Amino acid sequence: MSYTTIKNIKIIDIPKHTDERGNLGVIEKELIPFAIKRVYYLYDVPSDAYRGGHAHKEQLELLVALSGSFNVILDDGEVKHSITLKKPNKGLLIPTGIWRELEDFSSGSVCLVLASGVFDESDYIRDYKDFELFKRT
Amino acid sequence: MSYTTIKNIKIIDIPKHTDERGNLGVIEKELIPFAIKRVYYLYDVPSDAYRGGHAHKEQLELLVALSGSFNVILDDGEVKHSITLKKPNKGLLIPTGIWRELEDFSSGSVCLVLASGVFDESDYIRDYKDFELFKRT
Numbered sequence: 607m608s609y610t611t612i613k614n615i616k617i618i619d620i621p622k623h624t625d626e627r628g629n630l631g632v633i634e635k636e637l638i639p640f641a642i643k644r645v646y647y648l649y650d651v652p653s654d655a656y657r658g659g660h661a662h663k664e665q666l667e668l669l670v671a672l673s674g675s676f677n678v679i680l681d682d683g684e685v686k687h688s689i690t691l692k693k694p695n696k697g698l699l700i701p702t703g704i705w706r707e708l709e710d711f712s713s714g715s716v717c718l719v720l721a722s723g724v725f726d727e728s729d730y731i732r733d734y735k736d737f738e739l740f741k742r743t
Numbered sequence: 744m745s746y747t748t749i750k751n752i753k754i755i756d757i758p759k760h761t762d763e764r765g766n767l768g769v770i771e772k773e774l775i776p777f778a779i780k781r782v783y784y785l786y787d788v789p790s791d792a793y794r795g796g797h798a799h800k801e802q803l804e805l806l807v808a809l810s811g812s813f814n815v816i817l818d819d820g821e822v823k824h825s826i827t828l829k830k831p832n833k834g835l836l837i838p839t840g841i842w843r844e845l846e847d848f849s850s851g852s853v854c855l856v857l858a859s860g861v862f863d864e865s866d867y868i869r870d871y872k873d874f875e876l877f878k879r880t
Contacts, residue, residue: 628788628848634781634861642779644771645857647809649831651765672784672853673810694786694853711765716809716831716853720782724771 610701611682617689618668618697631694633668633720638699640666640722647672647718651711658707661731661740662700666722669698674715681705683741691717705737747838748819754826755805755834768831770805770857775836777803777859784809784855788848795844798868798877799837803859806835811852818842820878828854842874 618637623630633642648657658678669678675692682704690710691698700706708717723729731737755774760767770779785794795815806815812829819841827847828835837843845854860866868874 626789627792627794629786630783631786632781632783632862642782644769645779645782645855646767646769647831647855649766649768649809652763655764657764672786672855673851694784714810714851718782718784718809718855725769 610703614701616699622695644721661705672716674712676711679707747840753836759832781858798842809853811849813848816844
């Protein structure tokens with residue numbers, strides 16, 4: 607059961623420290639509503655690849671385009687919304703119970719993901735019909 | 744006081760999941776000897792920029808070249824060692840009490856850093872003479 611909707615998705619401004627040596631982005635405690643238990647990243651993604659296609663029952667995730675850009679299609683079971691991530695200082699906070707798909711990766715793009723839990727297959731909903739059921743019950 | 748030396752530095756193999764949709768690297772619990780309290784990243788770094796130039800009293804850090812490459816010069820107060828990071832599946836674990844400098848960033852490179860603590864200025868040693876004193880006492 608998850609009452610989250612597209613409206614619960616947030617774009618978080620990641621503090622950016624700029625000087626002549628480049629930019630530094632920092633993510634720590636109060637910026638995101640969870641402790642970071644897992645860090646993963648997508649790289650060398652072919653431009654026609656499609657990733658994601660799942661929802662989480664409990665875990666929250668923050669997605670950041672550290673290099674290049676890609677689209678995230680978010681779906682709460684009723685409404686779909688597409689967001690292009692292309693800036694290292696913008697994080698997409700995806701609450702539990704939101705189906706996500708990633709596509710249109712630009713050449714050399716890198717998607718950083720911070721997750722609220724370690725990998726746990728039982729937290730994944732990988733079948734869209736199961737997701738619809740999860741949202742309704 | 745810190746007895747760490749260059750020998751305590753480790754290159755960690757980050758699990759890489761490869762398929763036709765690209766590569767996925769994952770860092771969680773047992774891979775690194777600390778809980779992730781802070782995630783930061785360097786980007787848009789000019790190729791002639793020099794970064795780092797500090798040591799930590801308590802914090803441990805893992806550095807990963809998520810895109811492009813850069814050199815890390817490590818110094819334990821007696822011995823210096825230079826490592827080129829250029830692969831997203833190799834993490835450089837820097838223990839406490841090691842002076843580090845980053846340079847030779849390739850165009851578009853991204854340096855991801857996972858740290859064992861939140862930002863705390865008092866944990867930084869930013870003056871090399873203070874670092875030498877720290878290592879000796």
